[in-house]
Amino acid sequence: MENTQVDERKVAEESHSERSCPECSGSIVRDEEHGEKTCKQCGLVLDERRIDRGPEWRAFDSNERDEKSRVGSPTTGLIHDKGLSTKIGWQDKDANGQTVADRKRARLQRLRTWDERYRVKDAQERNLKQALGEITRMSCALDLPDFVEETAATVYRQGVDKDLLVGRSIEGMATAALYAAARQHGTPRPLWKFSEVSRVEKARIRRAYRYTSRELGLRIEPADPLEYVPQFASTLGISDEATRQAQDLLVTAKTEAIHSGKSPAGLAAAAIYASSHLTNEQLTQETVSNRTNISKVVIRKRYQELLDVYEEKSHSS
DNA sequence: GGGGTAAATACTTGCCT
DNA sequence: AGGCAAGTATTTACCCC
Numbered sequence: 001m002e003n004t005q006v007d008e009r010k011v012a013e014e015s016h017s018e019r020s021c022p023e024c025s026g027s028i029v030r031d032e033e034h035g036e037k038t039c040k041q042c043g044l045v046l047d048e049r050r051i052d053r054g055p056e057w058r059a060f061d062s063n064e065r066d067e068k069s070r071v072g073s074p075t076t077g078l079i080h081d082k083g084l085s086t087k088i089g090w091q092d093k094d095a096n097g098q099t100v101a102d103r104k105r106a107r108l109q110r111l112r113t114w115d116e117r118y119r120v121k122d123a124q125e126r127n128l129k130q131a132l133g134e135i136t137r138m139s140c141a142l143d144l145p146d147f148v149e150e151t152a153a154t155v156y157r158q159g160v161d162k163d164l165l166v167g168r169s170i171e172g173m174a175t176a177a178l179y180a181a182a183r184q185h186g187t188p189r190p191l192w193k194f195s196e197v198s199r200v201e202k203a204r205i206r207r208a209y210r211y212t213s214r215e216l217g218l219r220i221e222p223a224d225p226l227e228y229v230p231q232f233a234s235t236l237g238i239s240d241e242a243t244r245q246a247q248d249l250l251v252t253a254k255t256e257a258i259h260s261g262k263s264p265a266g267l268a269a270a271a272i273y274a275s276s277h278l279t280n281e282q283l284t285q286e287t288v289s290n291r292t293n294i295s296k297v298v299i300r301k302r303y304q305e306l307l308d309v310y311e312e313k314s315h316s317s
Numbered sequence: 318g319g320g321g322t323a324a325a326t327a328c329t330t331g332c333c334t
Numbered sequence: 335a336g337g338c339a340a341g342t343a344t345t346t347a348c349c350c351c
Contacts, residue, residue: 266343
């Protein structure tokens with residue numbers, strides 16, 4: 001099905017050195033720091049895990065080069081510091097165990113402190129950057145609006161602040177953050193879509209999502225159907241009057257506590273459908289269903305309930 | 318097109334290890 | 335922490351008017 005999208009992306013090869021993004025044809029930017037090539041527009045990562053071949057330090061002679069050149073595992077995007085987890089030893093010895101000459105000690109000492117600072121201070125930063133990159137990439141692939149991305153970033157940052165990341169994968173958390181954000185903004189996407197673009201299992205995303213939302217006390221889902229009304233109203237192109245009417249219906253529904261456990265989006269869609277009839281704009285259940293992604297069944301059920309409580313209320317008043 | 322129903326699925330929650 | 339099971343809501347597919 002939609003797997004093809006993901007696959008094509010993975011297939012994007014290094015040797016291609018394309019000038020434009022295969023998805024949105026934006027320009028490609030090289031990001032040396034992350035060892036990635038990314039699309040400037042949509043943030044699509046074309047080539048993760050490319051090894052940064054540039055020198056980390058300047059070397060003035062062969063000895064120095066031996067001391068400082070990188071040895072160790074290739075970088076990986078999966079660990080916050082990309083796997084550069086080697087430390088500079090505390091002994092003033094070079095790789096052959098020879099004692100380093102005095103004049104070099106000072107420099108070596110400086111390198112140590114620099115290395116240390118670099119790793120502890122920037123670890124969080126890089127973690128964050130990577131997660132944010134993931135978020136933009138996924139959000140682009142899922143066609144989510146920008147502000148959802150923003151929220152996801154905020155959620156993720158809060159998660160970092162509260163140390164929720166320990167023992168959890170960045171990608172999982174990033175996906176969960178985006179999922180949460182999408183729901184908060186009333187533009188939810190099914191969970192499987194997220195797992196498709198992130199290569200994280202559904203269950204993991206859900207778990208991470210539940211965990212974060214509980215720990216952060218996120219109030220997920222607008223819980224308020226009213227927030228869906230403007231969106232739906234505009235996509236369905238109904239009059240202001242009908243919109244107002246729909247909101248009215250929802251307000252009474254809320255005071256009558258009809259809406260607990262029901263999906264807010266469904267309620268909103270139903271309210272719009274109902275109001276379009278009250279104002280003689282006669283939308284069909286079909287069109288409402290298509291535009292809002294709410295099934296006809298739900299629209300029917302909810303709108304009947306809505307009208308019930310609405311009438312009851314107008315009788316009593 | 319409106320309306321209904323049954324079976325399949327999705328999502329949540331609580332329980333258990 | 336993580337997996338399973340039960341309960342509720344939603345979707346899907348078909349039906350009739």
